[in-house]
Amino acid sequence: MDALQLTGESAWALWQKVRSEAPLIQCITNFVSMDFMANTLLAAGASPAMAHCRDEVQDFQKIASALLVNVGTLSPEWTDGMRLAAEAAIALGKPWVLDPVGAGATPFRTQTIVSLVNLRPTVIRGNASEIMAVAGAAGKTKGVDSTAEPSHALEYAKQLAKDLGCIVAISGATDLVTDGERVAKVSNGVPLLTKITAAGCSVTALITAFVCCAPSDPLLATAHALAVFGVAAEVENVRGPASLRVELLDNLYSMDKATLTSNVNLQWD
Numbered sequence: 001m002d003a004l005q006l007t008g009e010s011a012w013a014l015w016q017k018v019r020s021e022a023p024l025i026q027c028i029t030n031f032v033s034m035d036f037m038a039n040t041l042l043a044a045g046a047s048p049a050m051a052h053c054r055d056e057v058q059d060f061q062k063i064a065s066a067l068l069v070n071v072g073t074l075s076p077e078w079t080d081g082m083r084l085a086a087e088a089a090i091a092l093g094k095p096w097v098l099d100p101v102g103a104g105a106t107p108f109r110t111q112t113i114v115s116l117v118n119l120r121p122t123v124i125r126g127n128a129s130e131i132m133a134v135a136g137a138a139g140k141t142k143g144v145d146s147t148a149e150p151s152h153a154l155e156y157a158k159q160l161a162k163d164l165g166c167i168v169a170i171s172g173a174t175d176l177v178t179d180g181e182r183v184a185k186v187s188n189g190v191p192l193l194t195k196i197t198a199a200g201c202s203v204t205a206l207i208t209a210f211v212c213c214a215p216s217d218p219l220l221a222t223a224h225a226l227a228v229f230g231v232a233a234e235v236e237n238v239r240g241p242a243s244l245r246v247e248l249l250d251n252l253y254s255m256d257k258a259t260l261t262s263n264v265n266l267q268w269d
Ligand SMILES: Nc1ncnc2c1ncn2[C@@H]1O[C@H](COP(=O)(O)OP(=O)(O)O)[C@@H](O)[C@H]1O
Pocket: 126, 127, 128, 144, 145, 146, 171, 172, 173, 174, 175, 188, 189, 190, 191, 192, 193, 194, 198, 199, 200, 201, 203, 226, 229, 230
């Protein structure tokens, strides 16, 4: 595969690599998202396994290609597993991606997320409120939903990315992905995605699969995963969230190159 670029052609090439390699993604995720996340990864061509028990996370990471950590339904026992799994991924040189669900909602959640962030994920993807909370900004999150726009969180995301040497992605109407210097904009998707629970969780898992297949360019791999997920959600005349959920999975399974490349909306900021 050629070096990635911020184009639909490049997004397609990387997606084909995901489909042909079918990387095993170890997911430590919340109860709400498990089904939709696993189905998203399967439909897109990756191989999901939900494995969170602290007694097996390290061994599991040995056989996986990457790790996704999502803090949506936290408990103290799970936080041990998250930390051990992240440390194993780091020791094994595998990418790991953090979804800081509900950062800022409660002190327990925020503190747990900060301790995971300090382990330096390859990518952090959250909505605008979550990214601001992770960066220590005073702001409000409405549980797991955002009360801010990605543009409000951009400077915080850039600082976070610089401080940690990682990629930070802020999702919303236009997703912003930064390494602290460059900012890629992804203007795909539909507002109805905010009415499907675990849409954000699932796109973070897809990011993990894409980064796993392009470890030397996590910024572009993240933007490409967001674009693919967004285009798959651009369904006309959909009845509502339940139908969109089904159509999205079918599109991830069957989308062709022409559909992807003619619909992606990727730009440098
Ligand atoms: N207003 C919108 N228009 C188009 N796509 C959106 C919109 N809001 C969110 N999305 C998309 O929905 C997915 C989930 O993002 P978001 O709702 O921000 O995450 P979360 O569910 O974690 O809060 C992302 O792919 C994002 O691009």
